[in-house]
Amino acid sequence: MTDEVRSPPGRAARRTLLVLLLAVVTVVAILWALQRQLIYFPDSTPVPPADTVVPGARDVTLHTADGLELGAWFVPAAPARDTGMAVLLAPGNGGNRAGRAGLAEELGRRGLAVLLMDYRGYGGNPGSPSEEGLAADADAAAAALEQLGYGAGQTVYFGESLGGGVVAALQARRPPAGVVLRSPFTDLADVGRHHYPWLPVRSLLRDRFPVVDHLAASEVPVTVVYGDRDSVVPTELSARVADRTGSLAERVVLPGADHNDPVMFGPRVAAAVERLARSAG
Secondary structure: OOOOOOOOOOHHHHHHHHHHHHHHHHHHHHHHHHHHHHHEEEOOOOOOOHHHOOOOOOEEEEEOOOHHHHHHEOOOOHHHHOEEEEEEEOOOEEEEEHHHHHHHHHHHHOOOOOEEEOOOOOOOOOOOOHHHHHHHHHHHHHHHHHHOOOHHHEEEEEEEHHHHHOOOHHHHHOOEEEEEOOEEEEEEEHHHHHHHOOHHHHHHHOOOOHHHHHHHOOOOOOEEEEEEOOOOOHHHHHHHHHOOOOOEEEEEEEEEOOOOOOOOOOOOHHHHHHHHHHHOO
């Protein structure tokens, strides 16, 4: 009969701790490498020609500073109601521009021309999305609008969710007539901490989109629109953006609305954009 050989209790505990530590490090390393796949959800399917989706619209090519050519749609204003103003529409982190055709049409009927952009990697566009890349895409969209006859002073930037981070940074580089933020967050880390409270999100994130930092001292009039039942961007984050914006023009709260409910892309949102455009134009 042989005696059973046992490891000292302290050694077994250290071994267990080491295994747990290695598991945590592995998970964090994987999340670091794949984090942009948790942020951006592009529909890379090529979109149809603009005028087959929105009557009177036309395709536009955006030329970025880093050499990409990106597809976008330009929707002209209804002639009878033309305000002489345009909207640069920066979408959220999913889908492509075809999903915002209805909102672009609604804005056009209200007398606002619309440049409906897609970021790199979205809607058949080349490239992969990142904060730096989306900034270059927004710069290219603003330049395209200027070539179409709408300078920054004749343009309202409309940012939807993640697009709010894109246009908040753009307005600091190129101040427009106004900014509309739909379902904005204070910064991306705050959203990440809400959805992944067990992760050191602020330390891990490479793309930050610090909305409040860009708007706190801005003199550009800002309208903030959000639903009070948002399950993607917590309502309190959007409210905090409105509270901390340097020049708040209007706060529009849509009762009972979640992040992607139809009302978030409908006439009430378009009316808020129109009000700001007409007051700022």
